[in-house]
Amino acid sequence: MWNAARFAASSLTRSTRRFSTAIPGPCIVHKRGADILHDPWFNKDTGFPLTERDRLGLRGLLPPRVISFEQQYARFMESYRSLEKNTKGQPEGVVALAKWRILNRLHDRNETLYYRVLIDNIQDFAPVIYTPTVGLVCQNYSGLFRRPRGMYFSAKDKGEMMSMIYNWPAHQVDMIVLTDGSRILGLGDLGVQGIGIPIGKLDMYVAAAGINPQRILPVMLDVGTNNQKLLEDRLYLGLRQRRLEGEEYISIVDEFMEAVHTRWPKAIVQFEDFQMKWAFETLQRYRKRFCTFNDDIQGTAGVALAGLLGAVRAQGRPLADFVKQKIVVVGAGSAGLGVLNMAVQAVARMAGNGEAAAKYHFFLIDKDGLVTKERKNLDPMAAPFAKEPGAIDGLREGASLVEVVKKVKPHVLLGLSGVGGVFSQEVLQAMRESDSAKPAIFAMSNPTMNAECTAEDAFKHAGENIVFGSGSPFENVDLGNGKVGHVNQANNMYLFPGIGLGALLAGARLISDGMLQAASECLASYITDEDIRKGILYPSIHSIRHLTVEVGAAVLRAAVAEELAEGHCDVGPKELMNMSKEETLEYVTRNMWFPVYSPLVHEK
Ligand SMILES: NC(=O)C1=CN([C@@H]2O[C@H](COP(=O)(O)OP(=O)(O)OC[C@H]3O[C@@H](n4cnc5c(N)ncnc54)[C@H](O)[C@@H]3O)[C@@H](O)[C@H]2O)C=CC1
Ligand SMILES: CC(=O)C(=O)O
Ligand SMILES: [Mg+2]
Numbered sequence: 001m002w003n004a005a006r007f008a009a010s011s012l013t014r015s016t017r018r019f020s021t022a023i024p025g026p027c028i029v030h031k032r033g034a035d036i037l038h039d040p041w042f043n044k045d046t047g048f049p050l051t052e053r054d055r056l057g058l059r060g061l062l063p064p065r066v067i068s069f070e071q072q073y074a075r076f077m078e079s080y081r082s083l084e085k086n087t088k089g090q091p092e093g094v095v096a097l098a099k100w101r102i103l104n105r106l107h108d109r110n111e112t113l114y115y116r117v118l119i120d121n122i123q124d125f126a127p128v129i130y131t132p133t134v135g136l137v138c139q140n141y142s143g144l145f146r147r148p149r150g151m152y153f154s155a156k157d158k159g160e161m162m163s164m165i166y167n168w169p170a171h172q173v174d175m176i177v178l179t180d181g182s183r184i185l186g187l188g189d190l191g192v193q194g195i196g197i198p199i200g201k202l203d204m205y206v207a208a209a210g211i212n213p214q215r216i217l218p219v220m221l222d223v224g225t226n227n228q229k230l231l232e233d234r235l236y237l238g239l240r241q242r243r244l245e246g247e248e249y250i251s252i253v254d255e256f257m258e259a260v261h262t263r264w265p266k267a268i269v270q271f272e273d274f275q276m277k278w279a280f281e282t283l284q285r286y287r288k289r290f291c292t293f294n295d296d297i298q299g300t301a302g303v304a305l306a307g308l309l310g311a312v313r314a315q316g317r318p319l320a321d322f323v324k325q326k327i328v329v330v331g332a333g334s335a336g337l338g339v340l341n342m343a344v345q346a347v348a349r350m351a352g353n354g355e356a357a358a359k360y361h362f363f364l365i366d367k368d369g370l371v372t373k374e375r376k377n378l379d380p381m382a383a384p385f386a387k388e389p390g391a392i393d394g395l396r397e398g399a400s401l402v403e404v405v406k407k408v409k410p411h412v413l414l415g416l417s418g419v420g421g422v423f424s425q426e427v428l429q430a431m432r433e434s435d436s437a438k439p440a441i442f443a444m445s446n447p448t449m450n451a452e453c454t455a456e457d458a459f460k461h462a463g464e465n466i467v468f469g470s471g472s473p474f475e476n477v478d479l480g481n482g483k484v485g486h487v488n489q490a491n492n493m494y495l496f497p498g499i500g501l502g503a504l505l506a507g508a509r510l511i512s513d514g515m516l517q518a519a520s521e522c523l524a525s526y527i528t529d530e531d532i533r534k535g536i537l538y539p540s541i542h543s544i545r546h547l548t549v550e551v552g553a554a555v556l557r558a559a560v561a562e563e564l565a566e567g568h569c570d571v572g573p574k575e576l577m578n579m580s581k582e583e584t585l586e587y588v589t590r591n592m593w594f595p596v597y598s599p600l601v602h603e604k
Helices: 050-055 067-086 094-111 110-120 122-129 131-137 159-165 191-209 247-263 275-287 295-314 318-322 334-351 355-361 399-409 425-433 455-463 496-506 513-526 529-533 541-561 572-576 581-590
Strands: 027-029 151-154 175-179 215-221 268-271 292-294 329-330 362-367 412-415 442-444 469-472 477-480 481-486 487-489 599-604
Touching: 027 122, 027 215, 050 599, 067 094, 067 110, 067 529, 094 122, 094 131, 110 215, 110 268, 110 292, 110 496, 122 131, 122 191, 122 541, 131 191, 151 159, 159 292, 175 191, 191 215, 191 329, 191 496, 191 541, 247 275, 268 275, 268 295, 268 496, 275 292, 275 295, 275 318, 275 334, 292 295, 295 412, 295 469, 295 513, 295 529, 318 334, 318 477, 329 334, 329 399, 334 513, 355 362, 362 399, 399 425, 425 442, 455 469, 455 481, 469 599, 496 513, 496 541, 496 581, 513 541, 541 572, 541 581
Parallel strands: 027 599, 151 215, 175 215, 175 268, 268 292, 329 362, 329 412, 412 442, 442 469, 469 487
Antiparallel strands: 477 481
């Protein structure tokens, strides 16, 4: 297995590392000849040196000229840039899918080159392999399907999973992203087609956290779909049945979790894009037994909290003023409730009083308007945030968003509703009357068409003085006279890679609230006061690998402090405990994979 392609980590800076002359250690392969060319983990295309071609039985299977990694890289980028040029003016979706296809073909052929171009060009490529294009890919997945990636466990595999898990070719798996496809971004139930999400998230793990791509596993749990259009689609590749519910459903997830942990006891499982009821239920069910977390509930909450704290700083106020901020959260799903729970914990910590007082300033709105205690069938997860009807500015059960904003004059308006445009012109204009000198608007739903508002509309209607964040990327807004409205990408991608990396390198037994809080605080403190004054709440995606080192180290140190760290490979818990902050950063960086061609050595 590939274990030596690691770079001297201390040289990692905020900028991207260029081609190095350091000779990477060898990598053992158990294949020869054409089998290697067809294995994207080991394939180097025309980059195999002649001696290696001899060693591996490749002579004659490739054109004779050896092309260097740098030349291959340049050649790929040239094709990508000409594709961009040639598709100019074509519909957005067509261009997006064409870009995804060219990257996907490289992914399927040569992972080393793929991850290198991804890391170096993350700003250009993240929107293709992650949100927004990944949403379009999922919607069209059955038609786009050419080669499988990851594993599929279906309701038909009940009783077989313990043996199926051994069909995966890698001996070791560190990071698993699992979905059941029931709530893919803001696009709803996409059934088996949701596999694109675990693939995209794990690509971000490799690019940002340096997780070895041979040790990642995207997984789809196909328990059916309630999407009628898909059930009637003759091309649909998933089970053509309605979703399992209740005991039948949970027994499938249980069996999968047992199978994974039998084969890879230290693997971390990230739950992604589960509908709310199962998102919370599975989190409670597994978080104490396995090293697992729910990205939509916990990763999103950490990123949002960092943004909320940044918004306080942007107003020129001390952090302690967070307890006085009035925050309207639109969307009472797994993401919105996750954010509120974490924000309440933060307020309670800062104010040193009970959580009940903290909730006073938080307002929750769902598809039926303001959530109050009068709500029929009030969801128990939303109940702690339900307001006493009439108690605040006379606001009644089900009050509309615009009414709430007009009466509350919130410091922050945060959308996790999955509904595009729900921050209408009237709502945004009402934010001009906010009690904040610099109101914050977060339109966090994905993909772009599901964002609660566009960046342009936010600055146009709510005023130039806002801070703005969106889940999917938007261009900065030209405000005229040389002024720029900065757009932050408020996306859990700034935390989940570091959470997974820190937990992995700690050998954490589980992922605690303290570890998640450490991740969020690390992100919040990453931004300088000077940047905050410009409305910058999150780092540029260029810095994501550097940020992830810091987040990973913070998570690791929190695991050590809580005595949850059992050690990783040959680094035991005592050694982790004795590491200084700098040594922890160095340890994390040293263990991150970086794509270079390693000499391949064949072993039977
Ligand atoms: N930026 C980021 O990092 C993340 C963004 N998200 C996005 O958040 C969105 C929601 O995700 P979940 O909470 O998991 O979904 P969910 O389906 O659990 O919850 C959606 C909530 O929105 C409410 N809602 C629907 N229509 C509404 C309307 N017109 N006005 C007000 N509320 C309305 C629903 O009642 C429900 O409470 C998705 O679009 C997802 O892409 C989720 C996780 C991370
Ligand atoms: C970003 C993410 O996890 C979501 O939109 O679901
Ligand atoms: Mg998600």
